[in-house]
Amino acid sequence: MTVGELTAREAQRAVWDVVVVGAGMGGGMAGYWLARAGRRVLFVEKGRSTLPGVGGTIRAAIPELVEPGACRSMGSYFDALARAGRSIDEVEDVSGRFVKRFVPFIGSGTGGSSALYGMVCERFFARDFTPRQNFRDPGDSTVPEAWPISYEQLAPWYARAERLLGVRGQPDPLRPEAAGLSLPAPPPFSPDNQVLVDYLVGRGLHPYHLPMACDYTEGCATCQAFLCPRSCKHDAARDGVWPAVAEHGARLLAECAVVRLEADRARVQRVICRYRDGVLGLRAKVVVVAAGALVTPVLLLNSRSGDWPRGLANGSDQVGRNLMRHLLDWIEIWPRPGCMITAENKEIGFNDFYFWEGQKYGTVQSAGAMASLAPMEMLTNQPGWKPGVLRLMSPAVRGVYDRFISGGLVLAAIMEDLPYLDNRVLPSDRPSVDGRQRLRIRYRLHPSEIKRRAVFLRQLKEVLTPFRKLTLRTAKNNATLGHVCGTCRFGTDPKTSVLDSHNRAHEVDNLYVVDSSFFPSSAGLNPSLTVAANALRVAEHINHEHFTS
Known part of the structure; x- marks a missing residue:
């Protein structure tokens, strides 16, 4: 048994101060803060533990390349x-005429998606906290006039998260509120x-070095899309879960899936889990849900009862709605004729089209070399993908790929998508027969997104005119779920939101949600730092409200 682990009997016998469902960025940071404050914290994580001392972990590359033999059976x-x-x-995508099923390229296990992320940890703009003003015609979007908290209220927590995550x-030279930041x-x-x-500076644009949660030790490859083998990467496992269990007495139940929450009209009474070959019922004074913006709403919707016929905390019928995921397109450029870029190069950001001519678009970042990104995007994250496809690239096809596609520097154009009631997450209507989580999504682009994306890509192409370039249009692909958010939004009105300004469920006294579900708008930037800070x-607030007041 590794540090922090415990037996099923120990977990059931205790009355925990806090049970944290999910050990990603939201759960890891919240659990760490509460454990450090002396609270008795239990992390319950559906995925495997990848903490120090756990054997069998695959690091240094995506598993499809490290263990290609594993692709011979599901x-x-x-x-x-x-x-x-x-x-x-x-995930079953039921948005179109035909159902598409796929395995999303997101994290599961200690650290969650932060264990795989590209480490960009950037504050939102102050204007992102008053989002509706940024769009000329939001149409039937539910994007609010303002978040229930301001940039100024979150700023000190941004600073703590930046220090904690290194x-x-x-x-950013275009962000007045960032002028006083003093990052290493x-x-x-x-x-x-x-x-x-x-080149960008010569065009009058404003590039800067992205804020990264990275130590940049010698030989650092920045490990985008896979686990770091050298401990360069700061994530929720390294900076949240591990110090919580190793230094502050928190405990961990890994490979333990929470299937529902039992609650009366006012409080969660038990957390019901599937663990190994049995069922556990856990008790806690406070339950913090951070299973991710896909699974958290499904958990609440599956927690139906006589008191909660539409799902727990769903009196507003907002749980699972307002799904956002960002519209991400890759643009590969060749900065020099004949260049052959193979090294990781996730460094540049520029926001000259974030707010542009009275409209909101998004950010642009250098994302790395196509050699490292192509296996992730082309071979794994596609609807209907089967493992055997990894063996289909013939030497002839590989030659064409190396000559015409590989070798460039990939830029990620990340555009904000707006929330809509009809874009949503739902439980699957097919029962699981193999223990895997199943869920459904409905997501379509609305006129605002279609028009803004066309303008955004046109402007980027104009800026990059001198370079040879290749645009990989992935924004329409609903399998692109790396920045999914918004499915349990917070707000001041219980009729139009699930959570209050402290992320407590409006209708349940001891239930909080701290993953990216709480976002009422997606902004146009990487969500990790905002999730951590919040x-x-x-x-x-939980520590003060429930344990020290």
Whole structure:
């Protein structure tokens, strides 16, 4: 048994101060803060533990490449994904005429998706907290006039999260509120990125070094899309779950799936879990749900009862609605003729089109080399994908790929999508026969997204005119779920939101949600730092409200 683990009997006998469902960025940070404050915390995580001392973990590359033999059967494939910190959930996309089923490229296990992320940890703009004003015609979107908290209220928690996650980077020159930030300096731009930086500056644009939760130790590969083998990456496992269990007495139940919450009209009474070959009933004074913006609403909707006929905390019928995921398109450029970029190069950000000509679009970031991103995007995250496809790339096809596609620097165009009631997450109507989580999504692009995306890509193409480029249009692909959010939004009105300004369910006294479900708008930036900062803020409120007042 590794540090922090415990037996099923020990877990059931205790009355915990806090049970945290999910050990990703939200759960990891909240659990750490509460354990540090002396609370008796239990993390319950559906995925595997990848903490120090756990054997069998796959690191240094995506498992499809590390263990290609695992792709010969679905069982061995899912086992490899789990050992690499990846989700094995099945998502059914019921948005179109035909149902599409896929395994999302998101994290599951200690650290959640933060264990796989590209480490960009960036504050939202102050204007992101008053989002509706940023769009000329939001149509039938439910985007609110304002978040229930302001940038100024979250700013001190942003600073704590940046320190905790070891964020290094440069301030964005287009963000007045970032002028006073004093982050540790990042390393210099790589030669591949410096060419683009010089060009953008010459065009009058404002590139800067992305704030990254990375130590940049010698030989650091920045480990985007897979677990870090060198402990360069700061994530929720390293900076949240591990110190909580190793230093502050928190405990961990890994490979333990929460299936429902039992509650009366006012409080959660028990957390019901499927653990190994049995069922556990856990008791806690406070329950913090952080299972991710896909699974958290499904858990609440599956917690129906006589008191909660539409699902727990769902008196507003908002649970699962307002699904957002960002619209992400890849643009590959060749900064120099004949260049062959193979090194990781996730460094540049620029926001000249974030707010542009009275309209909101999004951010642009250098995302790395196509050599490292293509296996993730082309071979795993596709509807209907089966493991055997990894063996289909013939030498001839590989030659074409190496000549015409590989070698460039990939830019990620990340555009804000707005929330709509009809974009949503639902429980699956098919029971699980293999223990895997199943859920459904409905998501379609609305006129605002279609028009803004066309303008955004057109402007980027114009800016990048001198370079050879290749655009990989992935924004329409509903399997792109890396930044999913919004399915249990917080707000001041219980009729139009699930959570209050402290992320407590409006109708349940001891239930909080701290993953990206709480976002009432997606902003146009990576969500990790905002999730972390808010989780620390909410944890401080829980500690004061439930244990020290």
